[in-house]
Amino acid sequence: MSVVYSSNQKNNQSTIAKPIAKSKKIILGIKEKFGTGRHYHPGGAFQTFPQKISFENQDQKEEIIIFLRRHIITNLGWILFSLLFCLAPVVFIYMPMIKMMPSNFQFIMFVLWYLFVLAFILENFLSWFFNVYIVTDERMIDVDFYSLIYKKVSDAKLDKIEDVTYVQGGLLQSFFNYGTVRIQTAGTKGEFEFEDVPKPGLIVKILNELLFHEEQEKIEGKIR
Amino acid sequence: MTIKDLLNNQLALLILKIFFMFALGLFVIFAGIVIRQIQLMVRTLNGSLGAWIKSVGWIFLLLTLFAFFLGLIIL
Numbered sequence: 549m550s551v552v553y554s555s556n557q558k559n560n561q562s563t564i565a566k567p568i569a570k571s572k573k574i575i576l577g578i579k580e581k582f583g584t585g586r587h588y589h590p591g592g593a594f595q596t597f598p599q600k601i602s603f604e605n606q607d608q609k610e611e612i613i614i615f616l617r618r619h620i621i622t623n624l625g626w627i628l629f630s631l632l633f634c635l636a637p638v639v640f641i642y643m644p645m646i647k648m649m650p651s652n653f654q655f656i657m658f659v660l661w662y663l664f665v666l667a668f669i670l671e672n673f674l675s676w677f678f679n680v681y682i683v684t685d686e687r688m689i690d691v692d693f694y695s696l697i698y699k700k701v702s703d704a705k706l707d708k709i710e711d712v713t714y715v716q717g718g719l720l721q722s723f724f725n726y727g728t729v730r731i732q733t734a735g736t737k738g739e740f741e742f743e744d745v746p747k748p749g750l751i752v753k754i755l756n757e758l759l760f761h762e763e764q765e766k767i768e769g770k771i772r
Numbered sequence: 773m774t775i776k777d778l779l780n781n782q783l784a785l786l787i788l789k790i791f792f793m794f795a796l797g798l799f800v801i802f803a804g805i806v807i808r809q810i811q812l813m814v815r816t817l818n819g820s821l822g823a824w825i826k827s828v829g830w831i832f833l834l835l836t837l838f839a840f841f842l843g844l845i846i847l
Contacts, residue, residue: 590820600820650785652846656792659839663799670806670832677825678813691817697809699816 575611575685577761582754591677593617594746596754603682603689604701614754616681618744619726626672633665681742683755688731690740704733704740707762712755714748731755789847796840803833 575597582596590600595615606612637658640646646654675693682689689703709731716727727748731740745751810829814822 598819602818604816649788653785653788653792656796656839656843656847659842660792660795660799663796663836663839666832666835667799667802667806670828674806674810674813674825677821678817680817693809693813697805699812701816 575613578613578754578757581757582750593619603691606684607686610684610686612682612684613758614681614683614751616683616742616745616751617679618676619724619746621720621724621726622744623672623676626668630665630669630672633668634662637661681740681745683751683758685758688740690742702740704731704735706758707766708733708735709755709759710734712752712759714752716748729755792847793840793843796836796843799836800833800840803829803836807833 579597593616595601596613598612598615601612601615603612640658640661641654646657649657678691678693680691682691683706685706687703687705688709689701692700692702694700711732712729714727714729716722716725721727721744724746725748726744726746729742729745729748729751731742732738733740742748742751807826807829810826814826
């Protein structure tokens with residue numbers, strides 16, 4: 549474990565200081581450089597050092613540094629469709645086939661339609677809310693729920709990262725400042741992609757800072 | 773026989789009723805799956821909105837059950 553000693557100058561007495569763990573040093577370095585808690589919101593798409601979030605196989609001392617979701621603007625498509633679906637019965641009611649149905653059947657048909665719209669909204673929201681990208685002081689994690697019944701969780705240690713780039717193209721991405729961060733790793737999964745995440749430039753900066761600290765530790769020869 | 777005559781036919785209405793009740797039943801099953809999936813999702817990623825999302829899932833299930841029984845009564 550990497551250690552850093554600091555001296556306590558209280559009462560002009562030097563005392564043996566407590567060693568600071570490697571990961572804590574990394575976290576302190578990141579916090580000093582990028583701040584903390586400025587981006588916290590429970591439903592937010594970009595959060596640094598979120599306090600009230602934890603994930604399934606998180607170690608006790610592992611701390612989340614960046615917590616990401618796709619930018620909220622990426623939900624615009626299904627939101628617009630949902631609004632359209634809500635208004636659709638106004639058109640349906642004039643269709644001959646439906647007009648000729650007894651009124652009780654028409655009513656149940658509209659109930660079924662709105663249940664479908666609710667299910668559509670719920671599924672899209674859950675998909676956006678729970679498909680997350682997490683960077684901790686030890687690794688990065690990609691949580692994907694492909695449908696309601698298929699889940700994929702990938703992770704890679706930070707010291708396996710070889711290359712970090714980001715892509716930001718198009719009017720919407722430039723205007724709302726979101727893009728895709730691509731991380732090349734030496735692990736089984738060759739490439740991680742943080743798709744359509746906010747502030748990709750800042751994410752790359754933080755990742756580079758994390759890598760810098762990892763490299764420093766390697767140079768100092770103190771491996772965790 | 774026109775479509776109107778067809779829709780006034782009792783047999784046709786019965787078939788339509790079975791179809792609608794089947795669809796409502798599927799929604800109840802779907803809502804049950806959504807509840808289970810929300811539980812798994814919240815277990816994978818736990819945050820401050822977990823309880824709220826679980827409540828939304830249960831409300832959806834209650835709505836589908838209500839719609840199912842409404843269909844049984846009305847149709």
